[in-house]
Amino acid sequence: MTEHTNGARGDFADFVRVEVPTLTRAAYLMTGDRHHAEDLVQTTLARVAVRWDHVDEPAAYARRVLYTQSVSWWRRRAARVSETLTARVPDQPRLDTDVDVAVVLERALHRLTPRQRAVLVLRFFEDRTESETAELLNCRIGTVKSQTRHALRRLRELSPDLAQLEMDR
Amino acid sequence: MNEWLTRGLHAIADRVPPAAVPEDLFNQARSRHRRRTVRGGIALTGVLLVIAVSLVRPIWQQPSVFGAGGPQAGIPTEVVVPPHWCATVGQSSPGPAAAIFGGEATRDDWFEGRFAAVSATGDRYRVIDEMPYRPPGFEALLSPDGRYVAHGRAVTALTKDGKDISYLPGDVIAFSPRSDRLVFATEAELTHPNTYTTPIVGIYDLASRSTVTQVDVGSAWISPGWTAAMSADGRRLALQVRDEIWITRLEGTVGTPYLKIRVPGGRLAGPGSWLPDGRSLMVAEPASDGGWRLSERDTQTGEPVERPALPVPPAATFLRVIAWHSADSAVVLAGFSHGDVKPASDNYDVSLGPFRSSTTDQVRLVVLTRGAASARTVLETPEGVDDLDVAADLATAEAFRSPGEPTFGPPHTLYLIGGSLILAAVTIAIFVAVRAVRNRGRRKAAAASNRG
Structure with a gap:
C-alpha cells in the first residue's frame, strides 16, 4: 500500500x-x-x-x-413506512415539553414525502439558506420555497396541535 | 412555528446515537468500486461486441447456393489476392466456391501453406491455412459443385463453417462428377529395396464415409496430383500409371483395369478428361512448340479418335481439362510462363504433383471450341498465382460472371488476437499516464498547500 x-x-x-x-x-x-x-x-x-x-x-x-x-x-x-388507516383519530399527547413536540413531529414527518422531509431538515435542522438547500438538493430555489410551503402546510394538517402551539406562543 | 420546528427536529435527532461504521470502510468501498468498474467494463465490452458481431455477421456470411433462388452463380472473370487479414473458411463459411487458387502471392513466411477460395455467388474471399502447402488444382482439389475442398487426406466443407468433414484413407487424386465420391491413392508398404509404393487406389464415399471400391493397380506407383478421372456416369475410372492410362469399370468392391492405353510422354488431361458420352477421353501430349496439345482416345480400343482439334493456347506449361460444355467445347486450365518456353517434360517428383510445372507463372481458364481459331480466355490469375482449380459444374454450364466488390470476412483470428492485445496495451498505457499526471498535479498542490 x-x-x-x-x-x-x-x-x-x-x-x-x-x-x-x-x-x-x-x-x-x-x-x-x-x-x-x-x-x-x-x-x-x-x-x-x-x-x-x-x-x-x-x-x-x-x-x-x-x-x-x-x-x-x-x-x-x-x-x-406503510400507513394504516383507522376509523378513530389517534390520541394526541399534550405538547407541554420539547419531548412531546418531538413525538408529534416525528409521527407527522413520517407522512411527508422524502423531498419535503429533506427540505425541512436542511432549512430548520441544519439552518441552511434557501440557496444552499437548492444547491444540496440539486434543484431550483423556487422548488425549495414551494416544497417548504407544502411541507409546513402538510404538518399543520397532520398535527393541528403544532399549529395551535405556534399561535399560543 | 419555525422555532418550535427547529427545536422539535433537534429533540428528535439528539436521541439518535451515531451510526456504526465498519473500520475498513475506506478500503472496502474503494475495492468494491474497482471491482464493479471492471465488471461493468467487461459487461459493456461484451454487450458492444455482441451487438457489433450481430450487426456485421450477416455481411460475412451471406447465404449462397447454386441454382434458382440465389444470386447468379458463376466463375468470376477476375480474382484478387486476399489480404493477410482475410478470414479462414473455418471462421466464416464462404458458401460453395467458384475457384480455389494459390501461389507465392497468397503465401508468406507466416502462412506458408495458405491458399484462397472465392465464392460462386459473390466475391467473398476466404483462405485455407495448412502445412504443407498443397497447390490448388494439383494436391488440393475443388469438388465439381464447389462445396468441398479435398487437400491431402482432409475434406473440408465450405458450406459448414469450414470444418473438416472427413478424412480419406489416402491422398485425394480426383472427385467424382457428382461430388459424392473421391478417388484416393495411398502407400501400403515399403518394398525392396527401400522404395515407397502407392499400390492402393480406392473410391471413397462421402455419405457412408467408407471405401466402396478398391482398384487393383498391382505395385504401380500412383503419383500425387491429378492422375485420375471418373466418367460422367461415375461407372468408369481412368488412371494414370506411369506412361499408361488404365481404364477400370467400378463394379463391386474390387475394380480391375480392362484397358491400358500407352501414352509415351503424354498424360491424362485432367478431371474432365472423359468426353460427355464416355466413348473417348482426352490425353495431353507434348507439342512441337514446347507446350502441350490435346488428343482423343477411344475408351474401348485405346485408338486415337480423329476429330477437329481443339485450339489449345500456344506454349502452355500444362493443360488440364475441367469440363465439357458440349462434345465440341471444353473448359480448360492452361498454365503459361513469362520466360522462355521450355520443352514440355514430366516432372515426376515425390513431393510435387507430376503435372505441376515449375516454370508456370500464371494460369488461364480458357474455353476451347473445335474449329475456332483460338482459345477464349475467361480468367487469368493475378501475378504470383500459379495454381488454380474451378468448380466443374459452373464450367460445364459456362457460367461466368463479372467480378464484384471483394469482401474478406472478419479479420483472421491471429489479427483479432494481436489487435486486441495492442488495444489493451494502449488503453493501459493511457490509463497509467493519466493517473501519473493526475498524481503529480495532486502532489504539487499538496506541496503548495503545505508551504502556504
Missing part, C-alpha cells in the same frame, strides 16, 4: 469521526428509522471514500450524497 493511500485512509478516518454524528442525525430525520439511517450513512461514506482523492470539500459532498440518496426512488420505496 502506498504512502499516499495510507495518508488518505487516515484523513478519511478523521473525517468519519467528526462527521458521523451529524450525518446520522440528519439521516434519521430523513428516514425515520435507525437502521435505514445507518444504512444511508454507510452508503454515503462509501461514496465519499471512492471519491476521496477527487473531492475538495468532503463534508459538503457527503451531505449532497446523503440528501440525494435519501430522495432517490429506490431508497424511498425501501424506507417508506
Whole structure:
C-alpha cells in the first residue's frame, strides 16, 4: 500500500469521526428509522471514500450524497413506512415539553414525502439558506420555497396541535 | 412555528446515537468500486461486441447456393489476392466456391501453406491455412459443385463453417462428377529395396464415409496430383500409371483395369478428361512448340479418335481439362510462363504433383471450341498465382460472371488476437499516464498547500 493511500485512509478516518454524528442525525430525520439511517450513512461514506482523492470539500459532498440518496426512488420505496388507516383519530399527547413536540413531529414527518422531509431538515435542522438547500438538493430555489410551503402546510394538517402551539406562543 | 420546528427536529435527532461504521470502510468501498468498474467494463465490452458481431455477421456470411433462388452463380472473370487479414473458411463459411487458387502471392513466411477460395455467388474471399502447402488444382482439389475442398487426406466443407468433414484413407487424386465420391491413392508398404509404393487406389464415399471400391493397380506407383478421372456416369475410372492410362469399370468392391492405353510422354488431361458420352477421353501430349496439345482416345480400343482439334493456347506449361460444355467445347486450365518456353517434360517428383510445372507463372481458364481459331480466355490469375482449380459444374454450364466488390470476412483470428492485445496495451498505457499526471498535479498542490 502506498504512502499516499495510507495518508488518505487516515484523513478519511478523521473525517468519519467528526462527521458521523451529524450525518446520522440528519439521516434519521430523513428516514425515520435507525437502521435505514445507518444504512444511508454507510452508503454515503462509501461514496465519499471512492471519491476521496477527487473531492475538495468532503463534508459538503457527503451531505449532497446523503440528501440525494435519501430522495432517490429506490431508497424511498425501501424506507417508506406503510400507513394504516383507522376509523378513530389517534390520541394526541399534550405538547407541554420539547419531548412531546418531538413525538408529534416525528409521527407527522413520517407522512411527508422524502423531498419535503429533506427540505425541512436542511432549512430548520441544519439552518441552511434557501440557496444552499437548492444547491444540496440539486434543484431550483423556487422548488425549495414551494416544497417548504407544502411541507409546513402538510404538518399543520397532520398535527393541528403544532399549529395551535405556534399561535399560543 | 419555525422555532418550535427547529427545536422539535433537534429533540428528535439528539436521541439518535451515531451510526456504526465498519473500520475498513475506506478500503472496502474503494475495492468494491474497482471491482464493479471492471465488471461493468467487461459487461459493456461484451454487450458492444455482441451487438457489433450481430450487426456485421450477416455481411460475412451471406447465404449462397447454386441454382434458382440465389444470386447468379458463376466463375468470376477476375480474382484478387486476399489480404493477410482475410478470414479462414473455418471462421466464416464462404458458401460453395467458384475457384480455389494459390501461389507465392497468397503465401508468406507466416502462412506458408495458405491458399484462397472465392465464392460462386459473390466475391467473398476466404483462405485455407495448412502445412504443407498443397497447390490448388494439383494436391488440393475443388469438388465439381464447389462445396468441398479435398487437400491431402482432409475434406473440408465450405458450406459448414469450414470444418473438416472427413478424412480419406489416402491422398485425394480426383472427385467424382457428382461430388459424392473421391478417388484416393495411398502407400501400403515399403518394398525392396527401400522404395515407397502407392499400390492402393480406392473410391471413397462421402455419405457412408467408407471405401466402396478398391482398384487393383498391382505395385504401380500412383503419383500425387491429378492422375485420375471418373466418367460422367461415375461407372468408369481412368488412371494414370506411369506412361499408361488404365481404364477400370467400378463394379463391386474390387475394380480391375480392362484397358491400358500407352501414352509415351503424354498424360491424362485432367478431371474432365472423359468426353460427355464416355466413348473417348482426352490425353495431353507434348507439342512441337514446347507446350502441350490435346488428343482423343477411344475408351474401348485405346485408338486415337480423329476429330477437329481443339485450339489449345500456344506454349502452355500444362493443360488440364475441367469440363465439357458440349462434345465440341471444353473448359480448360492452361498454365503459361513469362520466360522462355521450355520443352514440355514430366516432372515426376515425390513431393510435387507430376503435372505441376515449375516454370508456370500464371494460369488461364480458357474455353476451347473445335474449329475456332483460338482459345477464349475467361480468367487469368493475378501475378504470383500459379495454381488454380474451378468448380466443374459452373464450367460445364459456362457460367461466368463479372467480378464484384471483394469482401474478406472478419479479420483472421491471429489479427483479432494481436489487435486486441495492442488495444489493451494502449488503453493501459493511457490509463497509467493519466493517473501519473493526475498524481503529480495532486502532489504539487499538496506541496503548495503545505508551504502556504
